[in-house]
Structure formats: structure tokens, C-alpha cells
Amino acid sequence: MATGATPVKLDIPGRDGENVYLAHDVLLGKKILGNSALVIGGGLVGVETAEFCKDYCEKVAVVEMQEHIATDMYMTVRDDLLKRFKQVGIEIHTGTKVTRIEGNKVYAEQNGKEVIFSGYDNIIFAVGSRAYQPFENVESLAKEVYVIGDAKGARSAVEAIYEGARVGMRI
Ligand SMILES: Cc1cc2nc3c(=O)[nH]c(=O)nc-3n(C[C@H](O)[C@H](O)[C@H](O)COP(=O)(O)OP(=O)(O)OC[C@H]3O[C@@H](n4cnc5c(N)ncnc54)[C@H](O)[C@@H]3O)c2cc1C
Numbered sequence: 216m217a218t219g220a221t222p223v224k225l226d227i228p229g230r231d232g233e234n235v236y237l238a239h240d241v242l243l244g245k246k247i248l249g250n251s252a253l254v255i256g257g258g259l260v261g262v263e264t265a266e267f268c269k270d271y272c273e274k275v276a277v278v279e280m281q282e283h284i285a286t287d288m289y290m291t292v293r294d295d296l297l298k299r300f301k302q303v304g305i306e307i308h309t310g311t312k313v314t315r316i317e318g319n320k321v322y323a324e325q326n327g328k329e330v331i332f333s334g335y336d337n338i339i340f341a342v343g344s345r346a347y348q349p350f351e352n353v354e355s356l357a358k359e360v361y362v363i364g365d366a367k368g369a370r371s372a373v374e375a376i377y378e379g380a381r382v383g384m385r386i
Pocket of ligand 1: 369371375
């Protein structure tokens with residue numbers, strides 16, 4: 216079983232607005248309208264999505280609840296990314312936890328205070344993925360069943376390939 220993972224949205228008011236997208240959909244080419252985008256989540260997918268959006272939008276921001284963005288990125292690659300963000304003017308708001316969305320406004324908590332990011336045409340969730348296992352009782356499907364990759368726990372291609380190779384050698 217290598218059925219991957221499903222991207223998730225935060226369980227907050229306004230998450231299903233018509234201007235609210237999943238990063239996966241944006242990267243797959245779902246049309247974003249307007250000239251600005253706010254990406255919720257500054258992990259690997261969030262920063263990739265922000266750079267992608269900058270090709271189409273004048274104003275792009277990333278809002279991340281932790282103190283840094285792209286912490287899983289190799290340090291030299293991350294340094295380059297931060298330089299590029301500065302050059303092209305992608306805003307970074309760290310230590311900022313999004314709490315709700317109202318139309319074009321995104322509300323968040325920053326240092327115990329409420330802050331509002333307004334005027335964003337597109338709001339994009341990049342807050343992670345959850346393992347996707349479409350079948351119940353997978354163990355009963357065959358004599359030997361192996362759940363590997365993101366289906367076991369959403370991580371990276373490195374783990375998925377490693378687990379696939381291990382299972383391939385074992386059977
Ligand atoms: C934007 C983005 C960038 C990423 N960049 C990196 C990176 O730079 N480096 C890295 O290591 N990782 C990266 N990852 C993570 C990496 O893509 C995943 O960890 C990896 O693809 C997991 O592999 P997998 O085979 O487990 O699942 P997937 O690659 O998701 O494959 C699962 C497949 O199963 C299919 N499927 C699901 N259900 C069924 C069913 N019922 N029947 C038949 N088929 C089904 C799906 O359609 C899909 O094709 C990135 C992820 C994203 C979203």
C-alpha cells in the first residue's frame with residue numbers, strides 16, 4: 216500500500232471560502248485569480264508555493280507559526296531561498312498563528328496580539344498532509360501487506376523510496 220497522503224486545511228472559520236486553496240492545487244495549476252497571495256504555512260511546500268505564486272502575483276506573503284521558515288531545508292539551499300525571497304520581496308511573518316479567514320482578510324495571533332493581513336486575493340493552505348489509506352483493515356487484504364511511504368505517515372520522498380526498496384528486497 217503506497218497510496219500517499221492527502222493535504223489538509225486548518226480547522227478554522229473561513230477555510231472553505233472561494234478564494235481559499237490548497238497548495239497542491241495551486242502547484243498543479245489550479246488558476247489563482249488576482250494579484251496577491253498569502254500562504255499559510257512556511258514549510259517546504261509553503262515556500263515552494265510562495266515562489267510559484269510570485270511568478271503570477273505582485274504581492275506574496277508567507278505566515279508561519281514557528282519562529283523560522285523552511286527549517287527542514289538543507290542550510291545552504293535555505294540561505295539561497297531566503298535571499299531570493301528578499302530580492303523578489305516575498306514577505307515572511309513568523310511566530311504568527313492564523314486563527315480565521317474572512318473573505319480577503321486573514322486573522323492571526325502574533326505575540327499575544329491579533330494581527331490582520333488584508334487585501335489578499337488568494338489564500339493558500341500549506342499546513343501539511345495526512346496519511347491516506349483508502350481501505351479499512353489493510354492487513355486482511357492479503358497474506359502479506361506492507362504500508363509504505365506517505366501512506367504510513369506523510370514525510371518525504373526519501374523515506375518513501377527507502378521503504379519501497381526495503382519491501383521490494385524483502386518479498
Ligand atoms: C509540493 C511538494 C513538494 C515536495 N518536494 C519534495 C522534495 O523536494 N523532496 C522530497 O523528498 N519529498 C518531497 N515531497 C514529498 C514527496 O512528494 C512525498 O513524500 C512522496 O511523493 C511520497 O511518496 P509515496 O509513493 O508514498 O506517495 P505519492 O507520491 O503521493 O503516491 C501515491 C500514489 O497513489 C495513488 N493512489 C492513491 N489512492 C489510490 C487508489 N485507491 N488506487 C490507486 N492509486 C491510488 C495516488 O494517486 C498517487 O499517485 C514534496 C511533496 C509536495 C506536495
